[in-house]
Amino acid sequence: MKINIIGSDAERRAGLKTLLRRIARQAQFHEAKDWRQAHSALKRSQPDMIVIDWEPGLRGGDLQTLLDEAPRVPAAIMVDRCGAALVYSLMSAGAMGVIPRALDPLLILRALEMVMAGGHYIPADVVDPELTRELAARRAQESAKPSIRLRHHPTLSPRQQQIMRCVHMGSTNKMIAKTLGISEGTVKIHLASIFQQLGATNRAAAVAIYNGVQTAHLEILRSSTSKRVRVVPGESCIVPLRRRQMRYPSLLEDDAEALPMAAEPDSSSF
Secondary structure (H helix, E strand, O other): OEEEEEOOOHHHHHHHHHHHHOOOOOOEEEEEOOHHHHHHHHHHOOOOEEEEEOOOOOOHHHHHHHHHOOOOOOEEEEEOOOOHHHHHHHHHOOOOEEEEOOOOHHHHHHHHHHHHOOOOEOOHHHHOHHHHHHHHHHHHHHHOOOOOOOOOOOOOOHHHHHHHHHHHOOOOHHHHHHHHOOOHHHHHHHHHHHHHHHOOOOHHHHHHHHOOOOOOOOOOOOOOOOOOOOOOOOOOOOOOEOOOOOOOOOOOOOOOOOOOOOOOEOHHHO
16 A cells, blocks of 8 residues: 655654554655655555645645546545634545544544545534534543653653654654654664663663653562562562572483573562
């Protein structure tokens, strides 16, 4: 499957690719930052879907001209605001779906999937404003309830925040460099600084700490000098990993014993 993504912001194009990979893992993406590049991409190959990151300065006439060149290709438009006039204008220009960015990511996925399958998607507030207000009131009541919110680390610079968002989406150093328009060496320097500030040893740990997932109550490894924790029946506590050095016998020895289980707990602490 081939998907053309059109938008002037490289970081938002990368985010759209990450979303679309959830419903089309083997898709090939062609990016364009303006209408000229979008027309060139259509001439090179016929896509199976077009996704456009809409901005206030864009014109519906340019959209219609582009979609006229690919009349049977479904097109989805991502918008910041979805007033009725804008939605009807985009739909009349040939778009099959107008999707607000403010939607829940899962709903955005379903809307993109619907357009990809040949269906249409229109925001609910355009179809039935009264129903939308009622649903918004329900969401406001639910959001008033206490919930766990992810917290971003406050000490990272704006550039480091951008890099961490790319790392969170699974981008490699090369992909991050291309997206942000910097060298791969600069990305490595930023990552080294980020790891040091967050106290992380790898990318996965950095993402977890950055998003507030890891806390002081999460113990991964304990040093051999730390105090032994004894398990008390009926009380919650951390089960320590074994600390004794295990000797793995050679496979060439005839009297080799069975290898120990990798997750074998420290029996002395029970």
